Amino acid sequence: MTKHQRPHILVTGAAGALAQQVIERLKEDCDLVAIDFREQVYLGDDIPSYCIDFNKRVFEDLFRRYEFDGVIHLGRILSSEMTRMRRYNANVLGTQKLLDLSHKYGVRRVVVLSTFHVYGAVAYNPALIDESAPLKSAGLSADLIDSVELENLANIYLWRYPDLNISILRPCNIVGPGVRNGISTLLAGERAPALAGFSPMMQFIHIDDMADAIVLAYKKPTRGIFNVAPEDWVAYQHALKLAGCRRIPIPSVPPILPTLILRALKLRSFPSYLMAFFKYPVVIDGRAFAKEFDFKPKRPLKEIFRFYRDNKKPV
Template sequence: MGNGGRVVLVTGVSRDLGRRFAVSMSAQPSVRRVIGVDVVPPRGDLGDVSFVRADIRNPIIAKVIAKEDVDTVVHMSVIATPGSAGGRHTMKELNVIGTMQLLAACQKAPGLRDLIVKSTTTVYGASSRDPAMFTEDMQPRRAHQSGYSKDAAEVEGYVRGFARRRPDVRVAMLRAANVLGPIVQSPITSYFRLPVIPTVLGFDPRMQFLHADDLIDALRHTALSDVSGTFNVAGDGVLMLSQAIRRLQRPSVALPSFAVGGLGSALRSARIADFSPEQLRFLTYGRGVDTTRMRNVLGFTPKYRTDEAFADFAASLTPTGGRSTRVIDGLTHALESAGERRRELEGSRHG
């Protein structure tokens, strides 16, 4: 530790959660200095955090770690939304190449003691064959084809490789459930912000949520502890999608799966919501994770249950009862044309 306290490097501070976490770490008595790294400066106030403008895809990150005598790295820059990154290709680069470069830099840093990585329960995927609750040692029931879940699975693989090569470094990974908060921008928050919520006909998936404040507390708790390993982090309990929509007081429309998929593509190209195939699977099958290890081994309990995290998020939205007929008409039209396209495609296949 040397002269009085840790030196912590946090990636992904241009986004709100990364910035808030870095600021909360800088207030800890056992922390001497926090360095926040990202490609663009954060919009909000960083307080005592030193900002370094660096792209973690670039080897320069190794110089930052060496020069600042960093002993703790908290990697928060694996992102779920291609829109914010400038498209899926850039998102994959930032997530996967960025993590590889960061871990290569960590490997060369003899003074590094702790590596904390924010991962996601999305690594378990969502399918009809899933267990009721995933524990940390379970694998997804179907291989990740693309998108955020595939990135997260690759990132976790690289982190495990790093842990084998540097057994002297404590490594902890937090698999966070869908994070909710008034200012969180993610595929699931943009879905719940739609004026009319499309659901998959015949399915009512179970969901777990994690309040943004609890994510920050869990990361801080992990960074300041000495626990290693992988932990599911989610608020207690589950919420059915139908219950969630009722609490939002928003109209919903139940559609066959292909129509929700077609609508998803339309919303994605209009930059309204990010509907990936994995999001569609989640809205069909849902997902539950077991949080026993979080409580018993990591020693962390979220303040908000799943339903309370959702209620706090819902309170920040305005109900859309009245002005939604225009939107429903637009959606219906989009779906009808999606249905026609599908029939044409099927006709040409059989023709």
């Protein structure tokens, strides 16, 4: 039994394309409030939108005012967007505040967006990584520590406060129109770097399918951690070819060399902290989510890469 005729849902990360897709799917049946740490966005007269630091007192006022039934937390700050300390404050301390307030004000459903990067890219990863695998990336890169800590924090609340009904989603590479993460920027470019001798298997999910997955997850309050990925994958260098990118081979050793070459080529979209993900496969097993939420992606790889082939400009 909800507190309102229509569910009141808080959606974070409202400036992002994914959050806006989720809002579009839910607005017919739910009363939504959109917030973002970075900027205020206009989403229509019927959707209140705020630019708020989760750690400020005014954030709690929203919980008192709107009496949220649910929270969809999509506001994870990417490593390219802020300094490490500001990102930690937003991703980890901000998420802690969000979950504390959710518990304090009786929220009954929380969906938290994580990332497959938390597994880490290492040579001896299993062929299919399921949700029970250890999160190795914090030990591999300081730039991924906040992603792992955000997850660990959500996991603590998942077990400590079962009434929150928390689901943590770990998607593979999210791509498509409007997506501005590292892999999408690479696919959208005319040229893309590739580490010589490496072409790991990768998975891609279209932003439309990921938005569908989040809505399905929200509507069925199953607690737990779930990978979200299609059942197909493709080698990175083949993906570049399908997306119409001219491959720029770069040596993988010594570690400083790729950075220098990228700077010389003015290719800033090959994040050094993700270098290992362009060496070693991180293929996740999405069957548990697909079965639990009756999810099947609708957009095949050929459609995903056709978009990038036909739109050779930053998206």
